[in-house]
Amino acid sequence: MICRNVWVDNQFLRVRLIDQMSNAQLSSKADVARANWTAAAGPQILSWAPVANDTWIYLKRNDLLAVPNGVTFNCNNALVPACSDQARAMQIVWSEIYVPLGNKDHAKGTSVFSHEIGHALGLFHHGNACVPLMSSGLGAAGCVNPPVAPQAVDIGGLPPCGANVEHGIRCIYKWD
Numbered sequence: 001m002i003c004r005n006v007w008v009d010n011q012f013l014r015v016r017l018i019d020q021m022s023n024a025q026l027s028s029k030a031d032v033a034r035a036n037w038t039a040a041a042g043p044q045i046l047s048w049a050p051v052a053n054d055t056w057i058y059l060k061r062n063d064l065l066a067v068p069n070g071v072t073f074n075c076n077n078a079l080v081p082a083c084s085d086q087a088r089a090m091q092i093v094w095s096e097i098y099v100p101l102g103n104k105d106h107a108k109g110t111s112v113f114s115h116e117i118g119h120a121l122g123l124f125h126h127g128n129a130c131v132p133l134m135s136s137g138l139g140a141a142g143c144v145n146p147p148v149a150p151q152a153v154d155i156g157g158l159p160p161c162g163a164n165v166e167h168g169i170r171c172i173y174k175w176d
């Protein structure tokens, strides 16, 4: 699976975050998530500045979402409508992440950004609740101290990927 339309085998995946949230505190939390994903193993390098052959993740607000949630729409020109909340590996042309304003001063605000960026990169939910970054219900009340960066299962094994590691970022991009 190659989830981003611009990605070329064995080259870095350059992702540009486009901030349309109009809130400095939200932007600051998103920047920690950006740095954490860039520091993790895998092809992804995330930046705010445009670079050649980049692929876009828009960061937007939906203040109707319950705090501390978020949602990611992955967008593919072949889909009608073009964007859907599929949060899974697919041919992604661009992504839109929505968070409510209240995430700005919530303890899980950074975790939500990191989790949603994982969806935008093509990752689905996996692993035990609250342990991997990509566990479902990360923002739920029962999830104490969720991770703010990709964990081992989110990174996955080196390809070829075996049981329990096949959903990691290295596996879906065949990054070895």
Ligand SMILES: [Zn+2]
Pocket: 087, 115, 119, 125, 135, 136, 137
């Ligand atoms: Zn999720």
